[in-house]
Structure formats: C-alpha cells, structure tokens
Amino acid sequence: MNARLTSIAAATLIALAGGTAVAAPAAAPDTAQAALKGPVFKLANQAFAAYNAKRYAQAEQLARRAIAMRPDVLRLRMLLIYALQKQGKNAEALEAVNNAQAGGLQSDELTQAKSNLKGGGGDAGETQSAAFRQGFPIATQAFADYNAQQYESSAKLAEQALRIDPSQGTWALLWITALEAQKQLQAAIDAADTAIALGTPNRQDLVARKQALRKSMSVAPAVSAYQALIAFDGAKAVGFAREAVALSPDTQSHRLLLMTALQLNRQIADGETAATEALQQDDEDTTALVMRAYFRQFQGKTALANKDFDEAIAQDWLEDEQRASLRLIAADAALVAGDYERAKTLVAPLDANDKAVAERLKKIASREPPPQEITAASYPPPAQDCRLTPYGSVCDLRPADGASTASAKAYAAYGKQDYQEAIIQAQKAVEQSPDSPAMHRLLTVALAAGNTQQQEQAMQRIATELEATPDDAGLLMQRAYIHQRRKEPELALEDFRAARATGKAPALAILDEGYALARTGRKAEAVATLKQAIDQSDTNELELDRGQRYNTRGAISGLSREWGASVSTSYRGARPAGSGLNGTPVTTGSDSVFGMADVYWRPPEFLNSSTQVFEVYGRVMSTLHGGSSTTGEQTIVDPCTGRPAPINAARNDGVSGLPTTIGSLGLRFTPSTDYALTFGLERRFLLGSNTRSGSITPASADLRCQLSGRDPAQPGAPVVGNAQSILFDANASSGGWLAYATYGFYHGTGLRFDVPSWFTVEGYVQGGYYREDLSADFWMRDQNTGANGERQRGKYRRDQWFANAEARAGRSFRIDAVSDRLMLFPHLVLALDYQRQNYRAHVPGFDETVRVLGNGSTWSAGGGAGMSVRYAFREDRYHAPRSYVDWTVQYRTNLGGGEADRAKGWFMSLSMWY
Template sequence: MKARTRLIVLLSSLGGAALLPAPAFAEPAASEAPLRGKAWQLADEGYKAYDKGDYAKAQARAEAAIRLRPNVAQLHLLLVYALQKQGKPAQAERAVAAANAAGVDSPALREARTALRAGAQGGTAPATQAFRTGFPFATQAYAAYNDGDYKAAAAAAEKAFAADPSQGAWALLWQDALAAQGDDKGALQAIERALAAGAPNQADLIARRQGLHRQMSVPSAQAGYQALIANRPADAIAPARRAVALAPDTASHRLLLITTLMLDEQLAEAETAASEALRQDSDDTVALLLRAYLRQRQGKTAQAEADFDSALGQDWLDDEQRHNVRLIAADAALAAGNGQRVQALLAALDGTDKAVRRRLDEAGRARAPRTALTLAGYPPPVQRCRDTPYGTACELLPADASGGSPAALAYAAYGRHDYQEAIAQARKALERDPGEQSQALLTTALAAGNRAQAREAAARLDAALNRQAGDAGLLMQRAYVNQRLGMPEQALHDIQAARATGKAPPLAILDEGYARAGAGDKRGAARTLMQAIDQADAGTLALDEEQRYNTRGAIAGFSREWGGYVSAGYRGARPASADFGGAAVSTPGDAVFGTAEVFWRPPIFLNTSNRTFELYGRLSSTIYDNGGKTKAQRLADPCGGTAAARADLGETHSRGISGVPTTVGALGLRFTPSNEVGLTFGLERQFLLGTATRSGMLVPADAAQRCALNRQNQSARYESDAGSGGWLTYVTYGIYEGSGMRLDVPSWFTVEGYVQGGYSLQDFAARYSLRDNATGSETASGSGRLRRDQAFASGEIRAGRSFRLDAIDERLILFPYVVLGADWLWQKNRASGTLGTASGSTELQGNGATWSVGAGPGVNLRYWFRQDRYNAPRSYLDWGVQYRAGLAGHSNRAKGLFMNLTLSY
C-alpha cells in the first residue's frame, strides 16, 4: 500500500519548526485486534473527516471511539493529529500523555510527542556530522518523491540513510519510494537492511514489512478466488495457504482457506484452519461460526454447540448479528435432531418471523439426526463481505437468508452446487449493478449450468475477450467452459494462450496437461505433467501431497499404452474391475478358471483422457477341474418305456478336464466412448486352441434319436481342427467409486461392480463319428457343421469400506463388503450334416435358459506397486473371497465359496 507523502524535513540546523508526519491510518499494529461494530464506525467517520479537512469532527469521532476501545494506538494518533491540525499543540501533547496513561505506547506516538515538544522549543536540536552529510540527500529524496520521481527518491533516500542510520524516517522514505515503483521485493530488502543497520524505529519498520507481506499475499488470494470461481476448490487450497502464510493477520485470507477446504470436503482440515484463525484473533466471530458448522458436519455436536454458545456470548454483536447467529445455531441443532435446543435458541426471537417460524415448525416434528450431512442437505452460512478502510470485512447469514444481496445469495448457492439458483440470483445481481463483478458472477454461474447455459457463458466470455484481449483469467475460464462443452482442442488453445501471458496461475500447467489428454495427445499430457512434478521438486510450483499424488496418478494413466493381467478364479468368480470384460458366463463348479490378457492402447487413435480404445489378446483355460457329481436318480427310458422300465442310477462322479486341452484364445478390441459413463463395447474373435474345446459328445435333444443310439449301444462324437472358433460381442457397464488408492483419508466408502451382456456365436466345420460303447471302435463317420449360439448377462455389485493398512504398508488396502451377484445364460446348440446314412440338422441336449442370484459377505485385499517419482502405483495384486447364499434360480451356481486372485500389470 502506498503511504501518504511524508515531508518530514527536520530543519533543526536552520532553526525551522518540526512538523508532525502525515498519519498512516490504515495500518493498525499487528498486535491490535481489528476494530468492529460501533468503534469501527466512529473511527471510519473520523478518518474520512480528517481526509476532508474537518479536523474538529475528526477530533470528536476519535474521542468517542477511544471511549469504546482505549487500547488502540491508531485512535489516539487520529486524535493527536486532529488537535495538531487545529493548532492545539498543548492539547495534542496531553492526548499523547493520556494514551500513555491508558497503557498505549507506540513508536508513532513517541515520534508525535517528540515532534510536538521540538515545535514548542523552536526546534533547536543540534545536528550531528552524520545528519549534515545525509541531509542534502534526504532533501533531494523528499523533493523527488513529491514530484513522483520514485526511482530518484529511492536512490537519494538510500544514500541519506547510509550516511546516518539513526534517521529512521529516511529508512521509511527509502522503503516508500521503492514500494511506489511496485518493487515490493526491493522494499522488503530495504527494510531488512535498515533493521540490520540499527534504525531506531524498528517497530515501524516491522509493521511496514508486515504490510508488504499483506500486499504480496494479494495475488495468491486472487488465484485462490479464481480457482473457486472456476469450481475447482481443490486448486484454490495451495494459493490460499500461501496467502495466509504471507499475511496471517488478514482475516479474509483465512476465510478463503477455510472456505476452499470446506468446499473440497476436507472438513477436518477446514476445522483446523478455523482454529488457527481463532488463535490469530480470538474475537473472530466468522471463524468461530464456521468452525461450529464444520464440527457439526463431522458429527462433533457437543463441540459445535460450545462454539455457537461462545459466539452468542460475544458482547460486541449487535441485535441483527445476534439474530443471525441464533438462526445459524438453530440450523445445526436441526441437523443434529435436537428440537429442544432449537426452541431454546429461538425463544429470544420474534416467533412471527418467517425464518424463525420455519425452524420452530421443523423442530416440532419428530425426527432423527441426519447421519450424513452434506453441503446440499446442510448448507453453510452465507458469507456477506464488504470492503472497508481496514480491508475486507465479512459476516455470516443463515443459509436461507433472503435479506442478503443477490450476489451473496448467488455465491452461496454456487457453493452448494445449486447452479440454477445461483444463475437466478446472479441475474438479479446484474440487474441491480451492471458492473464488471456482477458480469463475471453471472458468467461463472452460467458456466456451471446446463449445456445451453454453458453456451451462453461461452458467448459472454467471447465478448469479454473481444474487449480485453489476452486476459489470462478470462482465457482460463473459457477453457473450462470449452471442456464442459466437449471442445478439448479449443480448451487447450485457451490455456496455452493464458500461460503465454505470464499471468495465468501456476497450477495452469496441470490444466494444460489434462487439456492435452482431452485433445488426444496423451503422450504430451504426460510430459507436461512431468514438468509440473519437476517444478514442484524445484520449489517453483506448490503442490500439496494430494495434488502431487493425483498428478502422478494422471501421468501413470496417460503414459500407459500397454498392460496386462493374469487372473485365477475359483467357482467362476470374476473380478469387478474395469480391466476385465468379454468372457461369457462360465458355469461354476469345483474348478479354477485362469485368464491371461495383454492389451495395447494406440496412442494417436481414439484414446483421450475421456475415451479408451484397446486391442487385446487373451488366453483362457481351466486350471483345475474336480469334475462333477450327479445325485442318485431314476432315469426315464428315452425309448418311451413304462415306468417299470425306468432304471435307477446311483450317484456318479465324472472326472473333469483341465490344462492345455481346455485353452481358448481370443483377439479383440474394446472401446469406451466416455470414461465418465463407464459403458464399454467389445468385439473379439475366439479360437478353440485346446483339443477339449473342439471335440466332445453329441447328445440329441430328440428322445427318439437318443433311443436309437441307446439300442445300438453307440454314442455320437464330434471333432474339429485348431482353426475353429467364433465371434463374441458384448457391452459392459461399470461403476467404480473409491476403488483406487487414496492418501488423504485412512478409510473411504467404496462401491464397484459391473453389468455385462453379450452374444457368442461359434459355427465351424466338424467331423462326426459313431463309436461302439463296448469296444470303442468307430462304426460310422460323417461331416458337417456345429453351431453354438449363446446369449448371456451377468452382474455383480460390491459395497463396503476400504481401509488403508498403514501399520503394514500404506499401499495395502483391505476392502470388506457385501456382494450381490446374478447371471443369466441361454444356449442353442445344433449339429448339421451327415453321419453314416443319416443326414439333416439336429438340436442338441442342454438348450434353453438358466439363471441364478446369490448374495453374501466378501473381503478383498489389494496391494499396489510399481510407482516412481513421476508415476503413482500402476500395478496391483488382488485377492478376494466371497461366500454367497443362493437366493433364486439355479441354486448350485449361486451359492458357496468364490475366490479370485488377480495380478494387473
């Protein structure tokens, strides 16, 4: 902040009278709590009167404010200056003495007293040789400063102070001249050099240093607000933290940090930020109320109530503010289901007030506490802020406050993600004030609305950029809108243009990386994000732990062009993972099924940050098969004999086939048009590689044909060559919430599952034969085609909570859950051709549809690995076990133990 011109030429060597320096009213001491309420109003009127030359009114307002806040040095200075300007030096000196008697002392008050006494004595203080050496330079410096030649002023003031470091005013002039040029770093260096040289006004210099830090904190705060406006609260956190670090006494910076953490759902961190704000200023009502809200959001009801009660105990609140605090506290009590506390809080208010009546009515209805409090269900209080001579001052209103300005209501609705309400309020704000801020508010709200509203926002941004070409903020905002409208190339162009101006926020490099991926340049995206990691390591880009991990995760995803997995499932269990798809339902039994796949994602074809296209090859086989068991039963005679002719068959056990003979190969492709929707389409060509997959028994569905085979004691078989196969097409819908690894919390809700449907067709040439069951010799042969049609649908949903096992390894995740699984399978198999003297087409036994549903508990253990400086873990080993009870359908298929072991690389 520029200081007022200080013409503090002490003409003691020439016998001139000393002058009081012009006051810097907007710079309260760091130890003083900000003025509030009536004291602030009186002080504000006093400062304005002083600036207008109405010194008598300034005196009266200062005296009234001192009666309310006698410990504030700035108020005493205002009184001293107002008296001096009225030609009342004796009264001014008595005012200094009264301040000292009240326990108030500061370098500025001591300087004022010295100057007043020097003026009364004729200013005859002797000058030292150092003063006489520096005085001509100081005279030049003051003259140059008054003429606006700040560069010359800074150079002369530096020489003056170097000649006589006891002249603290010259050090201040030196700093002022540098700050007036916008050279904040140089001004800070000047202050440090003055302090090191032993300047007598150390406290003033330290206060100036704090003021410069506050000024330097503004760009970081602006970057935070810009990210918040762009609906990216996570990106606003780092600049908000920087602003607080530079100016910890600026309440608006702390409010920004609390708000960004809250909107990013980092409630514990937001509570900590609110507590730190209260340690800085224990009277900060806004921080106290926000901490109470945050505690209630986390279920800390007792602590929240204590904070609300503390706020109600602040005696400087006026009636309107106390009314708002009671309503905000009542909202928290409603969220906790405490109707009695609501009634107690609102008893002191007018029961006919609409807002009060609504809360009392809700409290009167029996209700349970809300177990999951969200921004939408329990919105935060509305923030109403205004600019003052001390900076931005804010207060809180109830979330449903209708008395707030449309702009404040629009921001509150935007924070609750109620974008239609935000748009409606922003339009009202624009009607009241067509200024730039209202225009930007409406554009921001429209950008978060539906597609038509987003297009309106884009048109408004186009018009704004025509007026302000090259504005980095507008370019970044238009980039976000273009991304929403599905125009990633235009978004990338805007981000690059914004970064080229040198005024884009530092985190725009991340935006460029994601935009490159959206435009299809995933390799370039990975390189850009790697540069961000390099900058973070070099200390030139601030990334917190979560931002760094998310960036590394994005690099791992964008740079992946190939991968693979190996999976083994017991009793047909399948992993509910986005990496798996395309396998038809296998009928479970006491068997282990194995699958190995390798996939490739062409880097410049269809693959973007939101689309995935893969070519893959897969091998599947039965690793182990214990066979099947048939219960004892009475079989009907296929030749239509009487009941007496039926045969009793005891329990039998058939031996299963496993290993290489059961191998099936596949080459396929799959495409996910939108990773946000999670719908994948696949097509593959299958190859029956194992001998057991292309040979077997032919059992006719027709009873007469089975009767003929039985009478001849013969069985029909088929066999085809290794080139046999078929086609499979499928569609998979997946949902995967919380299935990755997280570092921000130790546990989190997880739900993952899939629904898949598909159709498989195998139609291949086959050789037929009849064999004598007694001798095994071939009695007849033929050829034809074997056709297998299969339609299938399967699904599985798992819901539970993931726990990071930090005591063992932070990359080890335990996921207990409940599972619901279902499947449906329809088959139609037919053999055609000739066999011996017979020819034609025959349907085979086993055709038709079956289905099953099962549910039960399960647990997964997953270990992530393959990470480095740039990449988050890219591979995992996952083991899962479930026990399901059959609920309906084919119970043997739905119930029992299911296990799966998967290595994804």
C-alpha cells in the same frame, strides 16, 4: 468435484472483491499524468528531454510553463525541483517543494526532497554524512527516472543509493515502488527484506509495504481457487486457497475461502484445522468460530462443536438478528446429533411464529432419528449473506435455508444445479450492486453453467473484461475452465498458457496446463509438464499437499502408461469378456478355480488421451482346477416313451489344465472416460483340446431315442441296436468372435490421504454376443464296444448372448499401521448374470440340423457380503503406485430363483495388475 457448490461460497467471493484490493504504491505516479494533452503534453516532453540532455535551465523554464497549465501533476513539480537542484538553486528548489505541498500534493518524493534540501544548505551541509553525500545524487536521479516512468533504471539506482546509505528510508521505499511499478511483486518483497536487513530505520513502513505486496500477490491464487470451485475441482481449489492464505494470512476472506474449499472437497478434518488457524489470527472471528463448530459436528465431535457454538452466541457485539441466526445454526447441529433437548433450548428465545423457527420446532416435535451418516446433504454448511460497505465486506451467517440476498440465493440455486434460477438471482445481485466486481463475476459464473446461448454470453463478458485488462490471469483461467466445460481442450490450453505467461497466475496453474495438454492428446508434453510440477514442489517453488502430489503422480503414471499386464485367479467363475471388478470373472456353477493372464498395449499416438483409451490385448484363460460334483439317484424322462425312468447316482469329474485353455486377441476402446463405457471385439482361439471337442446330445427326443438303439416309431419295442453317441473334433486354429460393451461406475476406489476411511461404491454392467462357426470332424461311437465310425466333415455353430452385473458398496479403510498403501474394503455385494445360448450342428448322416440339448435362457442372482484387501506398489518420485494386488472373498446367497448353484456359496479372487 462431486460435492455441490453451496451458498457459503458467495460470502468468500464477495469478501475477495471487498477485502483484497491491490494497494496503490505510496510513490506511484499520479493518475492525472495520463490526462496530459495538447500544449501541456508537448511542454512536458520538451522539459524532460532538456533535463535528460543536462540542459537544466531550459528544463526549469519549460517545467514552470507546464506547471502553470497543470499545477496538479506531481511529476512536473518534481522535474522543476530537480532542475533547480542541478543548478545549485537549493532555496528556489525548497520554495518549489513548499508550493507543491501548499497546492495539495503530498508524496514521499516531496518529503524526501524537502529533507534533502534543508540538509543541503549553508552550514548544515557539514553535518551530512559522507554516505549521504555520495548516495544523494544517485537517489535524485532515481526519483527523476521514476517520474519519467523509467522504472527499471529507477529501481537499480535506488538500490545503489540505499546500499551506500541505508539510513535513508525513502530511498528504500522508492526501490520497492519502482519494482512494483514493473509488476515485480516478489522482487519488491525481497527488496523490503534487504532494506530491513541493512537496518533501514523505517522498518514498520517496510513491513507494512511487504504485507500490502503479499496481499496483492494473493489475489491471483484466490481467484483461481474460485475458478477451480466453479469447475468442481476441489483439490485444485484447496491448493490455490492455501497459496492465497500463505501469501496473506491476515486476509479473512482467504481464510474463509480455504474453509469453503475444504468443506466442498470433503476435507472436513483439514477444515477444522483451517478454522482453528483463522482463530489464532483473530480469536474473535465469529465466522471462523461457527465454521469450526460446523466442521467438528460433521465429524461427530459434538461436545467441542457445542462449546464453539455457545461461545459464538455469547459474543456481546452481535445484533439480535445475527444472534438469532447463530441459534438456528446451532439448533441444526443439535438436530443432526439427535440432541432434541439442546435444539429446543436454543430456539426457545426465538419467535415461534417465524417460519425458520417453526420448521425447527416441527423437527424437534417429530423426533425423527438423525442420519446414520452425516453428509453435506443431511447437514449443509451455514449460508453467508454478504454485502459491501465503505469499510470492506460484511457477512452475516445464516442457517443453510436462510439466505436472503440475491447473491446467496444465486449460489444456493447453483448448488442445486438450478442454473436458470441462479442466473436470474445473479442478475438481481448485479442490479443491487452494479459496481461490485464480485457480483459481475458471479453472473458470469452462472451464465457459464447455462445453456449454449448463456455460455456464449459468459464468454463475451470475459472477452470484454480482457480487452480492458488483457493480462488478468484470473479471467484467462476462468475462460479456460469454460472451454473445458464445453469440451474445447485446445482453447482451454491456449488460455491456461496465456494466464501463466502473464506471470500473475498462481503456481498451481502449471497443473491446469498439464491436464489440458493431456486432454488434447499430447500425453508426452503433459507428462513433462506434470513432472516439472513435481520438480518445483521439491524445490519449494510450488506448494503441493500430500493429496495433490499423489494425484499429480497418479496422473503421470496413467498418462505415461503404454502397456500393462494382469494375472488373476478366481474360485467359481470365469468371465467371458475383458472387463469386471479387479479382473474377477463371471460366476459359474462348479467349485472350480480359473486363471487368466492379460497383456495390453496402448498405441501412444492413436486414439489415446486423458479422456479416451484404446488398447490392443492378448489373453489366455484356463481352468486351473476343475470342480467335481455328484449327481444323486434321480428320475428322468425316457426320450422314447416319455415315461419316467430311474437312473443311478454318478460322480462327475471336472477337467482342468491345458485341455481347457482358450487364447484371444482383441481391441477395446473407451471413447470417453467421463462415461466409463468400453466397447470390445476379440478373436478367440480354442487352444485346449477340451474346448474344441466333445459330444453332442440332441435336444430332439426322437433323435435321442434313435441314438439309444430304439425305434422312435415303436417306443415300446425292444432295442434294435447298440446305443450311439455323436462326437466332434476341431483343430487348434478354430475359434469364434466376441463383441461386448461394459459400463463401469466407481466412486472412492482410489487411495485417499485426507481421511482415514471413506465411502466406496464400484460396479459394472456388461453385455455381449459370442459366435463360433466351427468346421469339425463328426463321427459316431458305439457306446457298448467303444468302436468309432467314419469321420466326416460338418459344422458346429455356437451362439451365446450374455449379460452380467456386479455392484459393491461399503467403506474403504487405509491401514496405516501396516502401510499407507494398504486398503481394506468390507462391502455388500449384488451380482446377476444372464445367458441365452443356441448350439446346433450340421452332422453328416442326419437330414436335419441337430439342435443341442440345454439351449435356451438361464439366469442367476446372488447377494451377500465380502472383504477386499488391496496393496499398491511400484512407485517412484514421479509416479504413484502403478501396480497392485487385490484379494477379495465373498459369501453370497441365492436371490429370486434362477440357477441357485450359480449364485450361492463362497466366491474368491486374487488379482495382480502390473
């Protein structure tokens, strides 16, 4: 994700730590039981063994002795009660319940036991329902199993008892709690739904327990969202945050997390929607109101943004400092909209001597024009300074430059990529809140972005935490992201798989595993995993928004591709190497149409992964239409006399078709797709007759004079013979070697669904060397009679260095009215090229190497505007479009001299990639 991580993330991280703690189950075993040691531990084990062996009197005696030593242990009290019940000593059992409660122990089990015992004595037993009498022994055993930590048996028996008598709400709670103790949170939620459907009377308790369970389940995807933000993977962060919100919609920190992820991923319209949904949950949520105002102003919805800002400022429970911060935030929005009067009104009640206020007043006075395009840099989101309190996390909104806490400063430094300052501030945040898991996690994140030694510290901190909680999916995934940053794909894959194996990782973690497999080169396994994610999405097991699903399908298409082909035609140009924009060639001077067909193969088990590409390719190029040109009357220098000589106008017809055909076989390799640098080597074959034959015009004036039929020693003397020309011809197997390197840069070139239009820039820089060393037949031709002389074998060597560059910048638009796979890209273009050639021939009969006229360096530069239309097609359930057609038209003007004819005029290309 290219968007920078801003200080807004600090608030949601702290809120996560303070607002989503896993609630302890109502009937969970007491924490003291883990401390049983020595004699009491031995007595407890003997007591439970006696009970399980149905020696209830012995269990009673042993339990009383253990309770005397540890009266604070609930499960010992319950064991005594059950043992008395089994012996029919209900009065003594009731007394045991009262004693436990008098000793300060309170639990659902004691309450239920007391109710059961009161209903089970004397005549009252006759009022019990048949269902209760049938289910009671089963429920009693379920409670006993729970206290013996036999949770699986307890859950099964509690469910059985509840289905017999659904009126017993405590049995429902026991069923849920036993499942929760096994970490089967979704099963516990399903059990609560079942109990409610059965008509269990404590509906409110069950609903509350469901909410607590869903909140517990929401922690893992929330943590994963933060890890994705740290790894600058906005799409995954948004998906994880949406999952957290869906599980626990009333958790404000999750709502804020989603807004943060959407903002950082530049999904501004979706961010506004998320803020609106948060306000529907709590219409007095100041943070959501201000964030919605920010999103609206970012989209140019100034009136709606102002309404939200004004409503937030008017909230009467705000303290003066909070309201002052909101005024500054609203003033920043007014400034970015160019509304200086509103900005002045907003800051008027504030202290003009305050540094932040003075800065705004200075901007108001300067009346600097607002930015033409709002970006996160020109209009950063509000900062949030957060702190933990006994009542949860509390966040104060501040202007983007007004963060004051160490944690906010750490995130601000992190967003500026000042990682050393981020580490210093994170260390201060830990010192200020040593018991805050969020601050410790913040320090770990900052260290992970530091140097090698600091990254190692981050890994050690994670390892320490994992020793205490080895099944912490969030920590495992965080370590995996660090491994990815350190280019350790195998270790990252291991941690992603371990996180998923815990059963606590968010559903979207399957995508992480798939991409990690791809980075290790295991493309077939990666494709299978990503296809499984699509299957889970189709069955509602995994929630993927439209963009995530498209990106997943796009990854499948890329990873599964082993071969491809392209065909392109272009007006004015033929590129010499294997790269460029959409197959467009390097320009030439004549108004010609060129064609090219390219087929490649990617060996699946050799040098190919998600981060590197190796291809074997074949190509055929030809001039489809040769442009003609007219040379007007002009004066040239006579090679014999050195004096000007007039020549008549002439028409030059271009050559096209099969005689211009060139074939090639080559290899190209991209070591890292992160840098988009490709190296290529190809062998060319001069298939067309015009590519391997022709005439040679010497660069030497003396040789040209000699060929004209005159004596160079007597330039003014009469012609002594007929004019001659040097011709050559090589066979079809002739050719040369081309080596090249291409660097491409692309931003916003892919299809997007989160916004209807987006900024796009693309370009490439290419350089290389071409060498031909042809064995050819040479002969002389009489220009007067056309007679050919004797053919003799010689050499023709052609060397050429070249460099080409093109850049396009503009805005892409998705044309949904026609098709959501159709993009329009109006753009500005800048193109440059450079060529240096050295052609020479060893011609029989000439004592010296004949250097060819025209050797040397030439260059051209052009700039202008253009329009591209691209349509993507060939897709299915698993694959995003694997083919596209692209048509580009440009008009350029010459820049800075050079070969003007090569740089100006109309340029067009039509390409299809399959």
